[in-house]
Amino acid sequence: MTIEEIKSILSHKTVGIAGCGGLGSNAAVSLARVGIGKLIIADYDVVDLSNLNRQYYFIEQIGEKKCFALQRIISHINPQCCVEAHDIKLDHETIVSLYANVDVLIEAFDKAEMKAMLLQTMIRSLSHIPLIMGSGLAGWGNFAAIKEQSYENIYVMGDGETEVRDDMPPLAPRVCIVANMQANKVLELLLKNSV
Amino acid sequence: MKLIINNNPEIIDAETLTVAELLTLKHFTFKMIVVKINGKPIDKNEYATTFLKEGDNVQAIHLISGG
Numbered sequence: 001m002t003i004e005e006i007k008s009i010l011s012h013k014t015v016g017i018a019g020c021g022g023l024g025s026n027a028a029v030s031l032a033r034v035g036i037g038k039l040i041i042a043d044y045d046v047v048d049l050s051n052l053n054r055q056y057y058f059i060e061q062i063g064e065k066k067c068f069a070l071q072r073i074i075s076h077i078n079p080q081c082c083v084e085a086h087d088i089k090l091d092h093e094t095i096v097s098l099y100a101n102v103d104v105l106i107e108a109f110d111k112a113e114m115k116a117m118l119l120q121t122m123i124r125s126l127s128h129i130p131l132i133m134g135s136g137l138a139g140w141g142n143f144a145a146i147k148e149q150s151y152e153n154i155y156v157m158g159d160g161e162t163e164v165r166d167d168m169p170p171l172a173p174r175v176c177i178v179a180n181m182q183a184n185k186v187l188e189l190l191l192k193n194s195v
Numbered sequence: 196m197k198l199i200i201n202n203n204p205e206i207i208d209a210e211t212l213t214v215a216e217l218l219t220l221k222h223f224t225f226k227m228i229v230v231k232i233n234g235k236p237i238d239k240n241e242y243a244t245t246f247l248k249e250g251d252n253v254q255a256i257h258l259i260s261g262g
Contacts, residue, residue: 019262021262022261022262023262024262108262109262110260110261110262111260112226112227112258112259112260113227115227115258115260115262116227116228116229116258119229119256119258120229120236123229123231123234123235123236124236127234133256133258134261134262135257135258135259135261136259136261137261137262138261149201150202151201151202151231151254151256152234154256156256156257158259160257160259161259162259162261163259163260163261164260164261170261170262175261175262
């Protein structure tokens with residue numbers, strides 16, 4: 001497939017991204033670069049200096065809401081990518097209302113409890129939508145441990161082991177690897193039946 | 196009992212087996228696990244009272260903080 005063919009398919013697709021931290025901001029930028037037509041992003045948090053070791057934000061954006069900061073970054077990369085930004089803490093109801101019509105959803109939360117809540121919501125209410133999760137990305141090195149596990153249309157990227165701790169922080173290289181595995185899986189799913 | 200656990204066929208040496216017993220047996224001890232049986236999610240408070248049947252497709256998805 002040529003880049004023009006790829007772009008013409010992706011320009012009609014909508015990808016949901018739940019969370020705009022390390023996974024969400026990096027996955028969103030990759031997807032905007034390749035020409036996804038619409039991204040629906042959501043996060044209630046603001047950009048903090050401590051985020052810049054892995055998240056796709058700039059010093060001058062500190063204090064801004066992440067969802068709007070990311071929307072602006074993407075407008076500077078690919079203005080044709082429509083970004084619908086929601087300053088909201090996602091729960092069962094808002095996940096179902098925001099993401100009912102996306103082609104694929106990326107889970108990009110920080111806390112395991114939120115990941116589990118989103119997964120349960122998707123299984124119960126939107127099980128037809130492919131869900132791409134991140135689980136196990138803290139620390140550095142150990143590339144070979146990072147993998148994709150699939151459970152029907154639920155895909156889990158990461159090493160499945162390393163939990164974020166004070167002495168095992170999330171850092172740009174591994175976080176971006178997992179974020180881009182998620183973005184790469186989106187392309188695989190969206191381009192699969194379009195040849 | 197023959198089960199499919201995380202996409203792998205396995206034989207568990209037990210006549211009866213609850214979800215809670217299976218998780219212990221498999222050392223699935225992560226704080227956050229979402230369990231699906233034959234595509235249906237099982238609530239945490241039902242692990243001890245949900246019995247598995249021959250041929251059940253069990254998926255235990257581990258979720259770890261960080262993102």
